[in-house]
Amino acid sequence: MKSSTIRALDPCLVCGDKAIGFNFGVLSCMACKAFFRRNAVKLGTYDFICPKDGDCSITHTYRRLCNCCRLAKCFRVGMQKDLILTEAAKEARRQTVAQNRQKREQASKTKCLDLVCMNIFNKIS
Amino acid sequence: MKSSTIRALDPCLVCGDKAIGFNFGVLSCMACKAFFRRNAVKLGTYDFICPKDGDCSITHTYRRLCNCCRLAKCFRVGMQKDLILTEAAKEARRQTVAQNRQKREQASKTKCLDLVCMNIFNKIS
DNA sequence: TTTGGTTCACTTTGTTCA
């Protein structure tokens, strides 16, 4: 959160629900965070169409009723598409996670082996 | 549903039958959901005429007796025609489904091939 | 601790068929 910690009651700038922190640059709730990540990447390949006039009000209750206006609002309050990891970046991330996991497991095994060795050593000494 | 989960006994706001969730913006039953989707789109091209005085009571038992009043009730309790997918939206949806199906099949084939390769590799090594 | 992603149960569309 950095300099200005959010309080429990700070509202999501997109829908007004309870914010969980800064997501993609904007104080927002869990749901709008997930929504933006899922939908902002579709922009070139998918047509967002508002069934009404393109100015649906986005609230906790009605945010689900219009993808088009919800996404527009996300951008309007400043959410940044650049902060969504690209497919390549995500793949790199997975690699890192996998490597770290292996290291941890290796370390764990080693530790385990150490214990076994110690037990044997104790028995024979 | 989320925040306000419906209970098993919550009634359909149109006919009072057991609701299955929010359909087209309104807590409603399976039957009224299907009815609204089928009939709301006919509005400009088909005349709904009540055989009586236009104030038929809509209940589980009698809901089928007057399309006109049933549809009117749907709108009165707040069902939104906008939430019915347009023909274009439906077509887009079919495309997505087809694409996803292809992707899945492709992924499945690749995985299958991987297995075959692995088996061959194991045999020759 | 903050803020990215991942997962999965659930909701809400449409489609099909008796």
Next chain:
DNA sequence: TGAACAAAGTGAACCAAA
């Protein structure tokens, strides 16, 4: 007409890197 089903979207709980 309405029940059963298929599919995609939603959001809460969680994981991990920086």
